[in-house]
Amino acid sequence: MDVVRRMSRWAKLSEPGFISFLFQILLGAVIVLIFWILDGLLDYLLFGGRPLSEYLLASDSHEDFALVLFLVGGLLLYSRRAHRHEAALEQALQAALDEAQKERAKMESIFEALGEAVSIQDADLRVLYQNPAHRRMTGDNIGRYCYEAYRKESEPCAGCHLLASFEDDKVHRAELGPEASATGGYVELIGSSLKGKDGKPLFGIEVVRDITARKLAEKETAALNAALTHQTTELQQANQELEAFCHAISHDMRAPLTRVYSSAQELRGYREQLDENGRFFVDLVHDGCVQMEALLDSLMVLCRVTEVELSCTSFDLIPAAQEIAAQLRQEYPGRPVSFLAPDGLTVYGDPQLLRVVLENLLSNAWKYSNKVDAPVVELGTQRTEQGETAIFIRDNGAGFDSTRAGQLFQPFKRLHTYRDFPGTGLGLATVRRIVRRHNGRVWGEGEAGRGATFYFTLPG
Incomplete structure (x- = not known):
């Protein structure tokens, strides 16, 4: 421990401030000694008569020496105080520099991070x-x-x-x-x-x-938007041409169809004069005219649901469903279909177009369940996996092959023969177009011989 204390004391004595203080003391002593010698030498030269040593050791020289020593001591004390003040300023400056360096390092760390x-x-x-x-x-x-x-x-x-x-x-x-x-x-x-x-x-x-990636994405988005706008324009033009074509077909074909139908009706009055083959062909022409009339009506409905502007509101779907069910019972009096529906089902959409959806889906359910002993048609709602509320119409009729479900909503695509289940093949296509105009989706599930269920959503 003594060795450590001595080394610590020597380190303190070796500080630049202490060395400067010793230098000042030595400098003061040298000044005092020089003043003392000069004072004695001046007295010796002026007055003489005695040895130089007596002048150097004279009492008045001691008084002068004491005065000079006092002045030098005061100077040394003032110098020491000034040195301490300077050291304190240097210490404060160093602390400020250290703090500034820390702040700089902190700032650089933040910027680097x-x-x-x-x-x-x-x-x-x-x-x-x-x-x-x-x-x-x-x-x-x-x-x-x-x-x-x-x-x-x-x-x-x-x-x-x-x-x-x-x-x-x-x-x-x-x-x-x-x-x-x-x-x-x-x-x-x-x-x-x-x-x-x-x-x-x-x-x-x-x-x-x-921002290169963002700019490239913006350019790509702009190009995609331009392409989409072009495709939308072409699609609108195609829809307009299709609607014009549907109108032309519906109107232009109706006049000759009416003449053919009228002729077939007249020929049926001559059934007794015709042989079996003649009666068969007259009935075939008559039934074909009826089917063509239904097809033209379906085309008109399909065009109309595309043209009409949506007039959406909140309303109860059940009264319209009950009314359609009553009409179907009158059209098929020999078929005791059990119709199940909730007391109320509020939806948001166009009442007229959604009535068309119900008419197509309920008439299909009635039609495809005509060969079962106890036909049941149900209207209700169900929660989907995506969290949507889907409206469904379910029957226990003929069903369909689920592997061909993608063809259900294509125009003129039929999964059953016309002889078994008459129809135009446009009903489900009309349903899909109406539901899509409401920003919803429609799909069907079924199994051959075990019924079918059709779902649709109305996001609004």
């Missing part, structure tokens, strides 16, 4: 600092002017975002393309400023973001 590329520039746009992300993006340009380093210009760029921030103290943004940016891609520049108490700019902080 950021994913953004950050640089700091002085009021003359000279680069003072770059974080690693900025150096990776633009290279090491510390000490260079930004316009020289990034744009190969000899003076500040026109419309510089940092100079604008220096003027109004606001955040300014700019975007550069591959032809102007230092990265060779699209970048976004965000500039802000730090000003002193006098309002003059001290530093400019610049954040550089690589």
